[in-house]
Amino acid sequence: MILTIGIQAILAVIMISFVFSLAALHTWIERKQSALMQDRIGANRAWIRLPWWWARPINWLLQPFNVLGLFHPIADAIKMFMKEDYIPPASNKFLHTLAPCLSLFFALVGFAAIPFGNTIAIGGHVINLQVANINVALLYIFAMASMGVYGVVLGGFSSNNNYAVLGGLRASAQMLSYEIVIGLTIMGIVMIYGSLNLQELVRAQGSYLFGWIPLWGVLLQPVGFLLFLAAGIAETKRIPYDAPEGESEIVGYFVEYSGMKFGMFFFTDYLETIMIACLATTLFFGGWQVPYLAASGFLFPWGAALALPPLAVSLLQILSFILKVLFFCWLFMTIRWTLPRFRYDQLLRLGWHYMFPLALANLFITAVIVLWVLS
Amino acid sequence: MGAVVIRTKVVQRPELNFWERLYFPEVFRGVWLTSTHFFKNLTLHAFHALGLFRRIAAAVTIQYPEQLWKLPSRSRTRHRLTKREDGSPRCVACMMCETVCPARCIYIVAEEHPDPHIEKRPRSFTIDLGKCVYCGFCVEACPEDAIRMDTKIIDTSAYSREGMVLDIKELLNPTGVPKTL
Numbered sequence: 001m002i003l004t005i006g007i008q009a010i011l012a013v014i015m016i017s018f019v020f021s022l023a024a025l026h027t028w029i030e031r032k033q034s035a036l037m038q039d040r041i042g043a044n045r046a047w048i049r050l051p052w053w054w055a056r057p058i059n060w061l062l063q064p065f066n067v068l069g070l071f072h073p074i075a076d077a078i079k080m081f082m083k084e085d086y087i088p089p090a091s092n093k094f095l096h097t098l099a100p101c102l103s104l105f106f107a108l109v110g111f112a113a114i115p116f117g118n119t120i121a122i123g124g125h126v127i128n129l130q131v132a133n134i135n136v137a138l139l140y141i142f143a144m145a146s147m148g149v150y151g152v153v154l155g156g157f158s159s160n161n162n163y164a165v166l167g168g169l170r171a172s173a174q175m176l177s178y179e180i181v182i183g184l185t186i187m188g189i190v191m192i193y194g195s196l197n198l199q200e201l202v203r204a205q206g207s208y209l210f211g212w213i214p215l216w217g218v219l220l221q222p223v224g225f226l227l228f229l230a231a232g233i234a235e236t237k238r239i240p241y242d243a244p245e246g247e248s249e250i251v252g253y254f255v256e257y258s259g260m261k262f263g264m265f266f267f268t269d270y271l272e273t274i275m276i277a278c279l280a281t282t283l284f285f286g287g288w289q290v291p292y293l294a295a296s297g298f299l300f301p302w303g304a305a306l307a308l309p310p311l312a313v314s315l316l317q318i319l320s321f322i323l324k325v326l327f328f329c330w331l332f333m334t335i336r337w338t339l340p341r342f343r344y345d346q347l348l349r350l351g352w353h354y355m356f357p358l359a360l361a362n363l364f365i366t367a368v369i370v371l372w373v374l375s
Numbered sequence: 376m377g378a379v380v381i382r383t384k385v386v387q388r389p390e391l392n393f394w395e396r397l398y399f400p401e402v403f404r405g406v407w408l409t410s411t412h413f414f415k416n417l418t419l420h421a422f423h424a425l426g427l428f429r430r431i432a433a434a435v436t437i438q439y440p441e442q443l444w445k446l447p448s449r450s451r452t453r454h455r456l457t458k459r460e461d462g463s464p465r466c467v468a469c470m471m472c473e474t475v476c477p478a479r480c481i482y483i484v485a486e487e488h489p490d491p492h493i494e495k496r497p498r499s500f501t502i503d504l505g506k507c508v509y510c511g512f513c514v515e516a517c518p519e520d521a522i523r524m525d526t527k528i529i530d531t532s533a534y535s536r537e538g539m540v541l542d543i544k545e546l547l548n549p550t551g552v553p554k555t556l
Contacts, residue, residue: 037410037412039412039433039434039435041436041438331406334413
């Protein structure tokens, strides 16, 4: 009993440290990737250099971090913590403090249900590489994601600022509209694989079409994947769907926040991006599946085989999951720095007039095909 | 009174075609464009780190204090006072620059010149760079070519307002570092 709890606690610590470090790294990725996309260099002035002669080897080790600007996330964190935490006098102080905590909390708890590897056997214990093996993991994640809107709405509402209220309202309308699209696209996957358990969904994606094409969700649901991607970016409230924030028009629901409370909203954005990347990986890109990698090692379709120890297989699967998540993070960042913002009416029209009917049609066609195949 | 004819120009707004209105293909085109830049620059940066292809720039950024830019020869930079052959200021304290200065940042105190052929010379010549707008009128007004703005010193900064004031010694022998190639 205690052992089980301990193992789950360790898994939770691993997951949360991975997610937190990736989110902190996102500030660096955002700066550097946008710089490279726009032929710039990007932030590279936060240097740590020790003045003593005996620290030369340490300085030599720090130099690549200095040049790459990898200390900027630390500088950001220091700035966030040192700034004055201003609570507007006319605001509702309790809700004003609660809102960023709610945002961050609901963005974080969803990660508990993401499987980042297959089962791994250590010392006779079979560990499922998933913090919480919930049967209805998909529903759980979407419940938590929709709860996240409360943080945003409360943040806008409690600030006693018209622009913040506007931002909160926009955010709630946008997230409600796009959650429906996400739910409908997910249903296609659920119907095909017949499970709401994410670990089961990933295992089901390990089969092959004609013996050599990995049967990932993206092959069975290409339209669903595109819709999920588009609606998923809308869920993260980042450009091109950043009308709730709208840096250049209304500063958005966090206009009255400063210091680390603003930082928490900022962090939530990145966490949601990672969450959508994790979901896209898990549902449509085979999660931790590596093509042609079975439990005993690689089994290539042309007959060759490469035996691997179980631990190496597990590590490869975890690496595959991380790489896929990083790819999606890169893709979201590229989209964020490529497209301009939708106008608010365009945003809702896109959601309700185009994506919602498309998702319904996709669901209907999938249902017919699934019925036809089953009968 | 003749009728007023307003000339109008009809601007043809570009119409989006079917594929552009679908939006998704255009998204892919945009992502393709930006990611080609991304990967090209990433590869170049990687090569630069290995010491290869240094000639091809991976970014248009000029990292200013370390990396300098060639200033155009006409650019107006910090002022200096030119000298005669004996090292004394060429300025005759005619007050032309002080008069023309739109920011009123030049302060001249004149005194008699020991040489009877020259009427006056400046006892003090002060420019308050905190007020100067770098218009260059003083240079154009000067009948003696005594003031020029060609020091190529562009990083004028100080911790106080008094620090921005240049006296005649500083103007005759600028101590700033020219920031150009």
